[in-house]
Amino acid sequence: MDESQLRTIIRKIIDEELNGTPSIPVGVSNHHIHLTDEDFDRLFPGQKMTVFRQLKQPSDFASEQKVTLVGPNGVEINNVRILGPTRKHSQVEISKTEAFQLAIDAPIRLSGDLEGAPSIKVRSEFAEITIQGVIIAKRHIHMSLQDAAKFGVKYGDNVQVAIESEGRRTIFDDVLARPREDFVLEMHIDTDEANAANIQANTVARIVEAKPEQ
């Protein structure tokens, strides 16, 4: 262990002692797309999804392959990364700012909740397909079962999370708790939310109130 790692651990312990609840790292989700095996094969015939970068949640990765989103108004968003591994349903996640740009009426939803969500054209160098399931991601916190016990929350609870940033301190309400055995503690927000709260690389979140699922 080098000095930098040691400092990080000591800071974390001091923080927990002073503030009671552990601070939560913030992960900012840029627009991205999840694909089924079939849709991936239609967009990249004969290819395999290759890892560009591992993500913080184990098993999740950003792939080398990227696509272009084409809105019903013809506006395009390029360089949209595919996140792997493949899933049972394809799904496109954009910010609300981008929903306005693309002129698409995407609902605010948790990943996988795609009923009634609109469709969009997705283009690669090889093909253009239509994918049903464009959503604006609902903010949430990945956490282990141990974290959930520590916070006193269960899956589906809404928590209030304070962001202590420079000039744009914000309390996000309607943040969903997502405990799972293999999850690593991390709050996921999109670029609109990150910018509204002036999130920097080292900004952390703190739960200020937990509300049981109704």
Next chain:
Amino acid sequence: MDESQLRTIIRKIIDEELNGTPSIPVGVSNHHIHLTDEDFDRLFPGQKMTVFRQLKQPSDFASEQKVTLVGPNGVEINNVRILGPTRKHSQVEISKTEAFQLAIDAPIRLSGDLEGAPSIKVRSEFAEITIQGVIIAKRHIHMSLQDAAKFGVKYGDNVQVAIESEGRRTIFDDVLARPREDFVLEMHIDTDEANAANIQANTVARIVEAKPEQ
């Protein structure tokens, strides 16, 4: 007075009776630009600024004339409205999302506080000029002196404002109180903030805490 106007007034009174503090209309500021007489004349030689739409704050208006912002990376944002009347200093206001797009390191500032703010190229059909003073607007509430007395705040106080929206309830901290004799009650936030809080046409804000200026 027709029934619709009467209903609005009655709703407002009921709201104040039930909730104690008056609700505050939310105005979402899209990117825009303020110009000096001189800069306007350089961009639109021989023209006069003409009114496209009156804004809620008396004397302020969106002009017919629009410009293009050109980032240092060559990325362009088109159809940026000039807000009139002309001012003593030119100033460009963008969202943080747009600051990333244009690759410009704009600070979060109140209107007019331009020291050290970066410069940007601004283009019309007639000319391209460079303007110093690109900022991301600090959120604030315009209010009359009577409103300020009612809220118990003075110029420069930070207030905490709750937004009760669908799926993205948010409490914005670091919201600056701006009372002035001729101001009309209205909270100004940018598009990132509006999208992060899922602001709709009828969403209102409510002050939950006022902190005296330090």
